[in-house]
Amino acid sequence: MKQKIAVLGAGSWGSILANVLVENGHDVKLYTNSEPQAQELNEKHTNEHYIHDFTYPEALVATTDMRDAVKDAAAVLFVVPTNVTRLVAKQLAEVLRDINTRPLVIHASKGLELGSHKRISEVIAEEIPADLRSGLVVLSGPSHAEEVAKKDITLITAASDDIENAKTVQNLFMNNYLRIYTNTDIVGVEMGAAFKNIIAIGAGALHGLGYGDDAKAALMTRGLAEISRLGIAFGADPLTFIGLSGVGDLIVTCTSVHSRNWRAGNQLGQGKGLQEVIDNMGMVIEGVNTCKAAYELAEQKNIEMPITEAIYHVLYDGKDIKDEIALLMEREGKAELD
Ligand SMILES: NC(=O)C1=CN([C@@H]2O[C@H](COP(=O)(O)OP(=O)(O)OC[C@H]3O[C@@H](n4cnc5c(N)ncnc54)[C@H](O)[C@@H]3O)[C@@H](O)[C@H]2O)C=CC1
Numbered sequence: 001m002k003q004k005i006a007v008l009g010a011g012s013w014g015s016i017l018a019n020v021l022v023e024n025g026h027d028v029k030l031y032t033n034s035e036p037q038a039q040e041l042n043e044k045h046t047n048e049h050y051i052h053d054f055t056y057p058e059a060l061v062a063t064t065d066m067r068d069a070v071k072d073a074a075a076v077l078f079v080v081p082t083n084v085t086r087l088v089a090k091q092l093a094e095v096l097r098d099i100n101t102r103p104l105v106i107h108a109s110k111g112l113e114l115g116s117h118k119r120i121s122e123v124i125a126e127e128i129p130a131d132l133r134s135g136l137v138v139l140s141g142p143s144h145a146e147e148v149a150k151k152d153i154t155l156i157t158a159a160s161d162d163i164e165n166a167k168t169v170q171n172l173f174m175n176n177y178l179r180i181y182t183n184t185d186i187v188g189v190e191m192g193a194a195f196k197n198i199i200a201i202g203a204g205a206l207h208g209l210g211y212g213d214d215a216k217a218a219l220m221t222r223g224l225a226e227i228s229r230l231g232i233a234f235g236a237d238p239l240t241f242i243g244l245s246g247v248g249d250l251i252v253t254c255t256s257v258h259s260r261n262w263r264a265g266n267q268l269g270q271g272k273g274l275q276e277v278i279d280n281m282g283m284v285i286e287g288v289n290t291c292k293a294a295y296e297l298a299e300q301k302n303i304e305m306p307i308t309e310a311i312y313h314v315l316y317d318g319k320d321i322k323d324e325i326a327l328l329m330e331r332e333g334k335a336e337l338d
């Protein structure tokens with residue numbers, strides 16, 4: 001059934017998920033806070049800064065008016081960087097208080113809020129109380145906008161406390177190139193999504209430094225051990241970490257040239273400074289902030305996360321990557337399953 005859907009955030013992922021929804025027959029409004037970007041999308045049907053050489057369907061309408069985007073929408077999809085989620089959620093709550101629409105709220109972002117260390121669904125739930133929405137669903141998994149734009153095959157997860165809401169999202173997004181699985185473990189799905197970006201920075205750095213495949217496989221495997229350890233401490237289901245939003249997303253982000261986190265790490269490994277890397281990317285590198293949040297959480301909870309710590313020291317204390325790798329290798333022998 002055709003539904004009206006609002007997408008908040010017109011970067012690479014938001015604009016391509018909006019494109020999927022249009023292709024699936026829905027009536028989609030894409031909200032951006034940038035007038036020139038809305039104009040480019042509506043007049044040229046392009047979004048060149050984020051997705052090169054791609055033409056969006058004419059049916060996709062961009063707007064800078066959040067109220068217009070959201071009014072009568074059955075669902076509202078957040079796809080903004082983690083660091084502006086609270087701000088955009090506050091803005092949405094204000095709009096919803098003014099109108100009768102009570103949409104299903106979905107988010108597809110990957111990170112933890114700096115300072116509070118909260119997951120994105122927690123931030124959204126705090127700002128948009130349950131009486132202003134009809135449910136909350138997380139969409140996550142191994143997916144690069146560039147490949148979904150090409151209709152390459154992609155499989156992701158829709159997670160919600162309420163399985164019916166997860167199924168609704170499954171139905172909205174599924175088609176012959178995008179397959180959605182449902183899950184009820186929001187904590188595991190969001191934690192896997194957030195922490196894989198940290199490990200991807202490490203994988204890029206290993207590549208930039210010229211390390212081989214063994215080192216990269218080791219980083220991913222021991223990275224997954226850390227991600228699971230922290231996630232389980234917050235109540236995640238261990239099995240979620242061997243699913244699409246866990247190891248699936250870890251693999252794609254640690255190996256894909258599309259990944260901004262991997263590319264950032266690669267440039268750090270080649271000797272560039274963090275600020276230069278951030279300035280040149282022009283898109284969000286979620287792993288940088290999430291590394292700080294994860295490092296602080298691990299300290300608070302007394303959870304061993306040596307790879308995250310090493311990456312934190314490189315990003316925030318100006319430590320040399322090779323020295324950090326040497327320290328990791330000098331650690332006392334451990335049992336694999338501890
Ligand atoms: N790019 C991808 O393939 C994927 C990205 N994600 C996640 O989706 C989230 C967004 O990522 P991308 O779209 O790639 O980022 P991006 O950097 O390509 O775009 C972010 C967009 O958010 C907009 N924005 C920033 N502040 C805003 C505000 N206050 N109000 C409205 N819009 C605002 C920016 O103008 C920009 O258009 C991230 O958490 C990322 O981890 C998840 C899966 C795939």
Ligand SMILES: O=C(CO)COP(=O)(O)O
Nearest residue numbers: 141142143258259260261
């Ligand atoms: O989450 C993603 C792939 O699943 C996108 O990763 P990057 O943000 O590193 O590009």
